[in-house]
Amino acid sequence: MQQLFSNKIALVSALILLLMIPLSMIKGLVSERISYRDQARADIERSWTGTQSVIGPLLVVPYDEITEKEVWDDEQKANRLVTLHQQHRLIVLPEQLRVAGQVKTEERHIGLYSIPVYTSNLRLSGRFDNRDIVNLLNEPGHRRELKQPYVSVLIKDLRGIVSQPALAWQTKTLAFESGSGLKNDVQGMRAWPGGISGAKPAQYKFNLDLTMRGMEALSFAPLARDTQVQLNSDWPHPAFTGRFLPMDYSITPHGFNAQWLASSFSSGLNQVVSKCAAGDCQPLLDSSFGVSMIKTIDIYQQAERSLKYGVLFLALTFALFFLYETLRQFAVHPVQYLFVGLALSIFYLLLVSLSEHIRFALAYLVASLACSSLLGVYVGSILRSLRSGFVLFAALNFLYGILYILLQSEDSALLMGSILMFSVLAALMLATRKVDWYAVKSGAAMQAPKTETA
Numbered sequence: 504m505q506q507l508f509s510n511k512i513a514l515v516s517a518l519i520l521l522l523m524i525p526l527s528m529i530k531g532l533v534s535e536r537i538s539y540r541d542q543a544r545a546d547i548e549r550s551w552t553g554t555q556s557v558i559g560p561l562l563v564v565p566y567d568e569i570t571e572k573e574v575w576d577d578e579q580k581a582n583r584l585v586t587l588h589q590q591h592r593l594i595v596l597p598e599q600l601r602v603a604g605q606v607k608t609e610e611r612h613i614g615l616y617s618i619p620v621y622t623s624n625l626r627l628s629g630r631f632d633n634r635d636i637v638n639l640l641n642e643p644g645h646r647r648e649l650k651q652p653y654v655s656v657l658i659k660d661l662r663g664i665v666s667q668p669a670l671a672w673q674t675k676t677l678a679f680e681s682g683s684g685l686k687n688d689v690q691g692m693r694a695w696p697g698g699i700s701g702a703k704p705a706q707y708k709f710n711l712d713l714t715m716r717g718m719e720a721l722s723f724a725p726l727a728r729d730t731q732v733q734l735n736s737d738w739p740h741p742a743f744t745g746r747f748l749p750m751d752y753s754i755t756p757h758g759f760n761a762q763w764l765a766s767s768f769s770s771g772l773n774q775v776v777s778k779c780a781a782g783d784c785q786p787l788l789d790s791s792f793g794v795s796m797i798k799t800i801d802i803y804q805q806a807e808r809s810l811k812y813g814v815l816f817l818a819l820t821f822a823l824f825f826l827y828e829t830l831r832q833f834a835v836h837p838v839q840y841l842f843v844g845l846a847l848s849i850f851y852l853l854l855v856s857l858s859e860h861i862r863f864a865l866a867y868l869v870a871s872l873a874c875s876s877l878l879g880v881y882v883g884s885i886l887r888s889l890r891s892g893f894v895l896f897a898a899l900n901f902l903y904g905i906l907y908i909l910l911q912s913e914d915s916a917l918l919m920g921s922i923l924m925f926s927v928l929a930a931l932m933l934a935t936r937k938v939d940w941y942a943v944k945s946g947a948a949m950q951a952p953k954t955e956t957a
Contacts (some may be wrong), residue, residue, distance in 0.1 A: 555717035722793030725765035745792030
């Protein structure tokens, strides 16, 4: 009998390992559906636009560094003085930058998959001064000549510009042309204000209205000494990203409102801007903050997380079966263990397939009730006890309910999962604390159960 008991433990353990195969196959199916969703996202990005960053406006001042150098002239057989012009760019940051934006979202669909996109109406306003230009021209020991300055706005995906933008500069209205005017083909647009010099201190006010489409994320850079960004949106699940979090925000089921306060001093952008002037603007594009408007936990992420508890569900259910048949002295056939394990596994397949067509919460409810009802009827029949079938039905629904809470509680999922496993282990240990396992090993042969009444 001791050998029979040990063999049963080994067989149940082997069944759990065997049932990890269908669980792995379902997990592979979820990964495949995730790849299809990502492909749908890429297709929408190609036809709409991608994530957006607005960097600017920047005042770009091209200038020539003029030096004189003596060179040997073979014809004259003497040194002659040559004037050299080296081209450089000075990027002047705004003294003040205000961004006010209204972001309206919608979902674009490809097949079963939907991706959030948005249309933003932005107003950028502020002022420049020419202090850096004055200092550049008056630096001792240098001779410099200004070229025509221009205002540049970097846009991550220029396809998102819905209508021709115009720049209000002082009392003039200027049209933008495509191209940032910076090296390495950084996407953007530029306008030519004219009338900028370094002869005396001056300030230049600007306003820019920009209607822009994007997908999932919108970000800005803290370029000015005083940068303020105010965004309103109808998206109810924002994730604030980047180097700065909002100073103030509110989130409701109808959308969010957020305000950022930052400065070029706190962000340390001077070195990054110098790199951009030299031709490497990618660090400037990366030095941003903003909001991500994505589905923080979609159906596939939740299904994937629920699969992590699949082995736990199998182990708990098989442990209950094993204890029941050991303590009640009757045999449950390995095939019956296998059917129970397959029913537990099919729950996840039902969950994924149903959630692609109905809300995740409803799909979860239908899948859990279907599997727990099937197992309740089946176990009640093989144990010949309606009471046992109902107890298993209630226990499984309790566990499925706990699992659903874990899936929704993203921040406290680890804590709640740990408490659940500890509680289950404690319950099993307390329930079997008086069992003489040596007596169980040497007890009488297990018998098929007698019919019980409910």
